[in-house]
Amino acid sequence: MAIQPIRLFGDPVLRSRAAEVVDFDAELRRLVADLTDTMNDEAGAGLAAPQLGVGLRVFTYRCDGFEGHLVNSTFDAVGEDMQDGPEGCLSIPGMHWDCRRHLHVVANGWNMHGDPVEVAGSELLARCIQHETDHLDGVLFLDRLDAETRKLAMAEIRSAPWFAQADPASPPVVKTSPHPLFGKAR
Template structure:
């Protein structure tokens, strides 16, 4: 297992829709690296594109629970969307208010191809939506309100890492 470097905003892999993983793919190493990378304190989730891999998998680390899911699909979003401060490892140092559903459920597979389901509220719901967005080639800043996005883009362009 290896902690992998996080790709930053501007890297084309972050704007690319990820390929589904087939049961014949050997993705054990990918999953191990995703889990190791998300264990760094302060991380709630890491999607495969964030470590440069264009495949549909992500790991999560919420409330002490660490895990992964392969080929996740949003199965249910419920509740009234709420503005939540949100950040991203690929857009380091920034948090912006973003609308997210307070309840989320995703379905997918484990390494053996068995069906799994993840669900949650609060931070877990936010992470499930955020990481699934990554697999669809979307960053959280794409969903910001127009004026907030304009300011976010200005701040990102002025950052020392951009």
């Protein structure tokens, strides 16, 4: 189990749909442990595998007294009520904007051992589940902002110290994940 570097906005892996997990093995358990350790180290509410550069449908969460992980998750909105609230992302460090989400959801998936799991809880947990599931689909919460807020957010991101413009003369730094796709690249 190890703390891994988090991929930042602009990394193509954050815009790719993650592959379904087909093997519930020791490597998956190691990935869940790494996600949990990294999320806790960063004091995050959730962390999806693509944020560690792993294109698999896995995320961890810890918010509002709920903690766990989901593999191959889906969710259904419960009712039509929506909530607006501040949302941030470990891949967009130090920044938050109001984002609209379903007020209540029920998530379904599996745990790292292949057992079915259903998760429902607070409004904050509902927001976290939707945010992390979006990551698995290559969607960032910025995509859910209204046009004016998104424009302001993009300007703020471009001026952030972590959003370094690479020198075109130097080759890009390529980071690789310690977690293979289990030989199942899609």
